[in-house]
Amino acid sequence: xxxxxxxxxxxxVDHCYGKVQDPSCGGICLFVGTIRNHSKGEPVVRLxxxxxxxxxxxxxxxxxxxxxxxxxxxxxxxxHRVGKLAIGDIAVIIAVSSAHRAAAFDGCEWIIDExxxxxxxxxxxxxxxxxxxxxxxx
Amino acid sequence: MTETPTIAIQLLCFGxxxxxxxxPEITLHLRSRPDDPLTIAHVRKALLESYPAxxxxxxxxxxxxxxxxxxxxxxVATDVLAIIPPVSGx
Numbered sequence: 001x002x003x004x005x006x007x008x009x010x011x012x013v014d015h016c017y018g019k020v021q022d023p024s025c026g027g028i029c030l031f032v033g034t035i036r037n038h039s040k041g042e043p044v045v046r047l048x049x050x051x052x053x054x055x056x057x058x059x060x061x062x063x064x065x066x067x068x069x070x071x072x073x074x075x076x077x078x079x080h081r082v083g084k085l086a087i088g089d090i091a092v093i094i095a096v097s098s099a100h101r102a103a104a105f106d107g108c109e110w111i112i113d114e115x116x117x118x119x120x121x122x123x124x125x126x127x128x129x130x131x132x133x134x135x136x137x138x
Numbered sequence: 139m140t141e142t143p144t145i146a147i148q149l150l151c152f153g154x155x156x157x158x159x160x161x162p163e164i165t166l167h168l169r170s171r172p173d174d175p176l177t178i179a180h181v182r183k184a185l186l187e188s189y190p191a192x193x194x195x196x197x198x199x200x201x202x203x204x205x206x207x208x209x210x211x212x213x214v215a216t217d218v219l220a221i222i223p224p225v226s227g228x
Contacts, residue, residue, distance in 0.1 A: 050153050055204040092228050121227030122153030133154040134226035
């Protein structure tokens, strides 16, 4: 099972956890990415995510599908938030289940690494001295 | 001899690209010649000529029909193109 979503409303850990539960699985791994109040030594007060939604969903589906194949996962949930977020809000949830724990740990880590490389989503940090698109400038 | 007509190429702008162009979408007018058909490389070059500020970014990709495109990929007027600045999801 694959469940992919890009949403401007709050993400739910319970919902994602429930989706990957399966009697054939002995391990569920959850990664929850949250908004941090600092970046490279500077305070961050809030954050905004922009996305190219149709392409982002395609890339997220590709990554989730590849992870399922490559690691032999039973289910993969990949939800990403867009819009305005406050400190502590959830930006991303990855939930995966597998028969044994090693695949779940490895698959979950691989998915977040790939998401950060390829999915067209952009983070703008708001600091007391201005706002910055993350990774854009050298 | 008639001049090759220009093709209007629309580019969607996201993230910092929207700030640099001050628009959600821009149009570039490019020529596709029989001996030099239009590719992503031409679009990239024309974008940098019209908006030199893109040269200050770490990098940028161009998506064609919602997938990452290569410089050699052909471009036609009906393609949906988008500027993809360095991503920062997660």
